[in-house]
Amino acid sequence: MTETMIAVIGGSGLYEIDGLQGAEWTTVETPWGPPSDQILTGTLDGIKMAFLPRHGRGHVHSPTEVPYRANIDALKRIGATDVISVSACGSFREEMAPGHFVVVDQFIDRTVAREKSFFGTGCVAHVSVAHPTCPRLGDACETAARDAGITVHRGGTYLAMEGPQFSSMAESKLYREVWGCDVIGMTNMPEAKLAREAELCYASIAMVTDFDSWHPEHGSVDITAIIATLQGNSSNGAEMVRRLPALLGAERADCPHGCDRALDYAILTAPEKRDPAVLAKLDAVAGRVL
Ligand SMILES: CSC[C@H]1O[C@H](OP(=O)(O)O)[C@H](O)[C@@H]1O
């Protein structure tokens, strides 16, 4: 058994969480540079918690410039076992309305300008992201959100776009009608891929703020409408998070879906060909298998 540490990555509108006991902002250094901000650590119901604002307090990093590798490395380095991503998203479904939460389970990655792996020349690895989110964590988030009185949809495909501009109407219709996506945002990729490489269980909660630009009656997505919805979504997100420790418990067994063993057979580079400098950078992420 391993001691649970629940890490929450807070997206747009969620820059802090209240109610942690022994709350302290801590600076964490990583071989991939500084994370988005300091990490707030503490306990909730006796269970270790960490909170990292994805864009930094005051929203300083654009979706392209979020230091995704440093963020995931930093969470792994401080002992996080379970990562909950909480994000603002547009919706492609009439029934997934602003204010609703979606427990995302699939992604289409359309991002093009981001570092997407901890591995590369000197230590090559290929993990599976066929099922990029952890159903055990998804169950906990779904229950926590329902208990908090939030309308929650289980399962959805998240289109990760580069941004920072929103989609054109033609793109919006393509993602919805042809590709069958349910929600859209700018940040869950490569975050989810990196969490898998770091053997962290990862769940993504999409907090719907708008109907993007496909909806005949809602016009085009616009930031003022998003901001108006963000505040209520963020306090609901915090309510959901408050319920997670009681659902996940202080001790965790191995993940039944294997998230925490993703690197078991993933590294292809022969031991004698591995670059010691690259291995040194992988100490937190892949130390278990190196
Ligand atoms: C608030 S408008 C667009 C912005 O919001 C989302 O951020 P996050 O995923 O961190 O909640 C979206 O991905 C964009 O970055």
Ligand SMILES: Nc1ncnc2[nH]cnc12
């Ligand atoms: N419509 C949208 N597209 C991309 N990211 C978003 N974040 C919130 N709404 C969004």
